[in-house]
Amino acid sequence: MPHLNANGIRIDDTFAEAFAMRATGVIVTAPALAWARQAAATMTGFATSVIGCGCEAGIDCDLAPGNTPDGRPGVRVLLFAVSTTELQKQLQNRVGQCVLTSPGSACYAGLDSDEQLKLGNALRFFGDGWQISKRFGGKRYWRVPVMDGEFVCEATTGLTKAAVGGGNIILMGANAESTLAAAEAAVAAIAAVPDVIAPFPGGIARSGSKVGSKYKGAAASTNDAYCPTLKGSGRSELDPDIGSVLEIVIDGLTPEAVAAAMRAGIAAVIALGPERGALRIGAGNYGGKLGAHHFHLKDLLP
Amino acid sequence: MTALVFRLREPPAQRLDLSPLVPNRLAGLSARDIERIEVQTTRERVCVGDVFRVLMGDAARLRFEGGHERLDRVGCAMNDGEIYIEGDVGCQAGRLMGGGKLVIAGDAGPWAASGMKKGLVEIIGNTGDRLGGPLAGETAGMRGGVVVVRKNAGERAGDRLRRGTIIVEGNTGAYAGSRMIAGTLVVRGRAGRLPGYLMNRGTIVLAKNSDALSPTFSDCGVHELLSNTLMAEFIKPYSPELAGLLRNRWRRFMGDMATIGKGEIYCPAT
Numbered sequence: 001m002p003h004l005n006a007n008g009i010r011i012d013d014t015f016a017e018a019f020a021m022r023a024t025g026v027i028v029t030a031p032a033l034a035w036a037r038q039a040a041a042t043m044t045g046f047a048t049s050v051i052g053c054g055c056e057a058g059i060d061c062d063l064a065p066g067n068t069p070d071g072r073p074g075v076r077v078l079l080f081a082v083s084t085t086e087l088q089k090q091l092q093n094r095v096g097q098c099v100l101t102s103p104g105s106a107c108y109a110g111l112d113s114d115e116q117l118k119l120g121n122a123l124r125f126f127g128d129g130w131q132i133s134k135r136f137g138g139k140r141y142w143r144v145p146v147m148d149g150e151f152v153c154e155a156t157t158g159l160t161k162a163a164v165g166g167g168n169i170i171l172m173g174a175n176a177e178s179t180l181a182a183a184e185a186a187v188a189a190i191a192a193v194p195d196v197i198a199p200f201p202g203g204i205a206r207s208g209s210k211v212g213s214k215y216k217g218a219a220a221s222t223n224d225a226y227c228p229t230l231k232g233s234g235r236s237e238l239d240p241d242i243g244s245v246l247e248i249v250i251d252g253l254t255p256e257a258v259a260a261a262m263r264a265g266i267a268a269v270i271a272l273g274p275e276r277g278a279l280r281i282g283a284g285n286y287g288g289k290l291g292a293h294h295f296h297l298k299d300l301l302p
Numbered sequence: 303m304t305a306l307v308f309r310l311r312e313p314p315a316q317r318l319d320l321s322p323l324v325p326n327r328l329a330g331l332s333a334r335d336i337e338r339i340e341v342q343t344t345r346e347r348v349c350v351g352d353v354f355r356v357l358m359g360d361a362a363r364l365r366f367e368g369g370h371e372r373l374d375r376v377g378c379a380m381n382d383g384e385i386y387i388e389g390d391v392g393c394q395a396g397r398l399m400g401g402g403k404l405v406i407a408g409d410a411g412p413w414a415a416s417g418m419k420k421g422l423v424e425i426i427g428n429t430g431d432r433l434g435g436p437l438a439g440e441t442a443g444m445r446g447g448v449v450v451v452r453k454n455a456g457e458r459a460g461d462r463l464r465r466g467t468i469i470v471e472g473n474t475g476a477y478a479g480s481r482m483i484a485g486t487l488v489v490r491g492r493a494g495r496l497p498g499y500l501m502n503r504g505t506i507v508l509a510k511n512s513d514a515l516s517p518t519f520s521d522c523g524v525h526e527l528l529s530n531t532l533m534a535e536f537i538k539p540y541s542p543e544l545a546g547l548l549r550n551r552w553r554r555f556m557g558d559m560a561t562i563g564k565g566e567i568y569c570p571a572t
Contacts, residue, residue, distance in 0.1 A: 070531050106528055132564070134486070134505065134529055135465060136536035143529050152528045 003280075004298055007270045010280040011297050016168045016262065017285035018293040021050075021080045022087045023163030023253055024117050025060065025110030028099055029074035033062060039102035040075045043094045047079070048200045051220060055081040055090040056165060056251050058197030060110075069108045070152070076110045078197045080165050080251045084117075087159070092122040095153070100126065100144070106152040109139075111253070113158030120144075120153035160253055164293050167250035167258035169265050170208065170226065170282040172242045179244040180204075182277030186248055186265035193264050195257035196250055208247040211286060223284075241279055255293050262295055267302040305386070306336075307357035310368030314353050317343045317392060321375040323350065325383025325402065328361040343374070369408050377404040380421070393430070396423040399447065412456065413437065415449045418466065422540075428453040431475065434468055435461030442483060444468070450540050457494065460487040463504060469541050476513075479506040482565060488537065490544050501558050501565040505533075509547055511569050519557035524571045526551045 004011040028043070030036035040059050047057035060076040068074040079094070081087035099107050100123060107119065120142035124131040127144040133155075134141050140155035169186065173179030187203035190196060198204075213221035224230050225237040226245045238245070248265055252258035269278050283297055308323065318341045322328075328336060337351030350356065354366075362383040366376070369389020376391045381400035390408035397416040405424045406414075412430035415423045416437060433455045434444035443462035450469045451459075457475035460468050463485040470478075473491035482501035489497075493512035498519065507530075534548035552568035 069535070070528055071535070072528075130564075132503070132505075132529075132566075133484070134532070136467070136486075136532055141529065141532060143527075149525065150527055150529060152532065 004301070006301055008274045009270055009278060011266075011301065012280065012282040013296075013298055014283050015285055015288070015294045015296040016166070016283035017288060017291035018164045018166040018168075018255075018258060018295065019291045020161070020293070021082060021163045021165035021251065022084050023078060023080045023111075023160050023251070024087060024091055024157055025076055025078045025253070026091070026095065026099075026119065026157055027063060027068055027074050027076050027108040027110040029063075029068045029070055029072040029106045029108070030102065031072060031104040033073035033075075035102065035104055036072075036074045037062070039099045039105045040077045042102065043098035044077055044079075044199075045098075047090075047094075048205075050080070050082055050165070054086055055079050055094075056197070056199040057090075057094070058199045058203075058251075060197055061191075061194065069154075070106055072106070078110070078195070078251070078253065080163055080197075080199075084159065084161075088117050088122075091117055091119065091157075095119065096123050096126070100146070100151050100153075103148055108154045109157035111158035111160060113160055115159040115161070116156040117159045118155075119157045120155045123151075123153055126151075162255075163251065163253050164255050164258045165251040166291065167252065167262055167293070167295055168247055168284045169250075169262055169269075169297075170245060170247045170284055171269060171278040172226075172238065172245050172280040172282065173278040174241060174243050176244040178275075178277055179246050182269045182272055183246040183248060185268040185272045185277060189264040189268035190248065190250060190261045193257065193261040195254060196252040196261040198248055198250055198261075200247075200249055203248060205247045205249055206245075208245070208284060211290075237282075239280065247284065255295075258293070259295055259300060262297075263300040263302070266297065266300055270302060303360035303363075305363035305365040305384075306359040306361050308350070308354040308364065308366045309357065310366065310370065310389075311353055311355060313370050314348070314372045316346060316348065317372045317374050318348060318353065319343050319375050320373055321378035323364065324377060324380035324385065325362045325364060326381050328364070331361070333358045369406070371409070371411060374411070376406070377402075377423075380404065390427070395425075396421075396449075399423065409453075415444055415447075415468075417442070418444045418449065419446045421447045423447070423449045425449070425451045426453075428472070429455045429459075431456035431458055432461050433459040433470075434463055434466075435459075444485065448540060454491070459489075460485070460506075463487060467536070469537060469544065471541060471544065473510075478508075478512070479504065479565075479567075482506070486533065488533075488541075488544060488548070490541070490547070498558055498565060498567050500561055502561050503564045505566050505568070507533075507548065507552070507568045509544070509570065515555065515567070515569070516558065516560075518559040518563075519555035519567055520559060520563075522554040522556055522566075524551050524553050527554075530568070
């Protein structure tokens with residue numbers, strides 16, 4: 001594969017292939033930021049990949065008290081799924097089981113859109129007839145009595161069909177330690193980009209996958225071409241100096257947001273340099289025929 | 303462009319129905335057309351030109367220079383634009399309003415904002431009975447929008463309120479929020495006897511309590527509720543000081559237990 005070079009780091013002349021997804025956002029608030037984060041972390045747990053989790057979800061950003069509807073600290077959570085039906089189901093279950101239950105929490109729309117998903121409109125039934133609807137200035141809220149007071153939840157939140165899932169960068173380094181350092185730097189930079197999440201643990205995936213398997217019934221299997229222990233297999237994409245590979249998967253509300261996140265991640269890895277971080281940056285694709293969005297690394301260099 | 307002005311020549315000799323004088327019905331008319339509009343409520347014919355001097359301007363902004371309690375149905379069924387009245391008005395001001403802004407610098411009579419659907423009514427003086435309430439035979443009163451009364455309201459303010467927000471910065475008469483279906487009534491002063499009489503749902507806030515609360519309201523204790531914060535945020539542009547009060551702790555009463563009892567009255571915590 002032809003390489004470009006930036007600050008001594010090899011950049012593959014390839015692209016990340018990403019897919020159209022449905023996405024929504026909610027704002028979770030609590031009496032303290034720690035509890036808002038707790039509710040959001042619980043809600044976005046087990047949401048790394050649509051393949052096994054139904055949706056991909058993560059925390060987009062913290063919100064200062066001045067930026068939330070109720071003036072309390074909060075976080076914005078984004079959820080991505082392959083269909084509107086699945087997204088609705090995941091939203092309802094996750095807010096119902098993880099935010100409604102969290103002490104002092106409240107939940108509001110986190111995305112403006114003409115198309116709406118049910119939020120409080122689905123959860124109000126927990127109130128068993130004691131729920132109260134209040135409409136203030138065009139927004140409708142449900143108040144559901146709970147044991148610590150009331151759970152306040154906006155009736156609906158926005159849905160976008162223009163979201164993108166599966167933007168990615170693959171970081172290749174000399175060893176596990178330096179590769180992880182590069183990935184951590186990239187995740188920190190991506191966290192500052194609005195409208196995107198990196199759904200894997202801490203934003204990082206170590207088990208990148210390829211489509212298909214030699215075994216029946218497995219839709220995906222290990223990306224053997226990028227496994228350093230299989231460099232001698234003849235199908236390896238890795239150079240002799242690569243000892244460890246990590247991937248960062250990015251979902252965003254728009255293609256522009258995903259591109260911005262990839263650009264920020266790549267810039268951070270390049271700034272870290274090859275000695276302390278990655279030796280090479282690549283991206284995952286399926287030949288370009290499956291995904292609607294192609295993000296070429298050469299367009300995203302700082 | 304300046305506002306279209308109606309300058310009152312002299313106090314009218316009979317009650318007048320000013321419902322034709324709203325921006326959506328005056329758009330495109332000439333001064334002559336406007337002066338010919340009939341506004342009488344008796345057999346004696348009265349045209350706009352007889353009682354007002356019309357100074358042409360932007361029909362989206364109407365200004366009445368001078369008011370009188372015989373000027374009924376001002377801003378009735380207006381659905382956009384702005385009307386400003388420098389004095390008092392009669393009954394049914396802003397009735398069935400579907401949008402826009404109506405400001406009455408003086409007092410308003412009974413049934414102000416009756417059955418209002420959307421928009422803003424601001425009454426800088428006092429208002430009569432049945433603010434926002436339905437006329438006889440109607441099933442619901444105000445069903446949307448915001449009403450702000452800077453002084454006092456009469457009896458049954460918010461009668462059969464269905465949706466929307468009524469803010470009274472002064473006191474109200476008896477039966478404030480009677481038969482409320484839903485919606486929000488906030489009273490900064492004191493309410494008369496039996497607020498929330500036969501209310502089904504909805505929220506009444508009485509910042510200075512009432513003369514007598516019906517025994518069919520049950521005490522739910524003192525709470526600091528997030529929904530009051532959301533209400534305060536919404537009310538802030540209309541009544542900043544009242545919004546500040548709303549963030550306090552309130553004693554919640556549920557009722558009216560003589561009906562389904564899903565309404566609530568907030569009284570001061572102490």
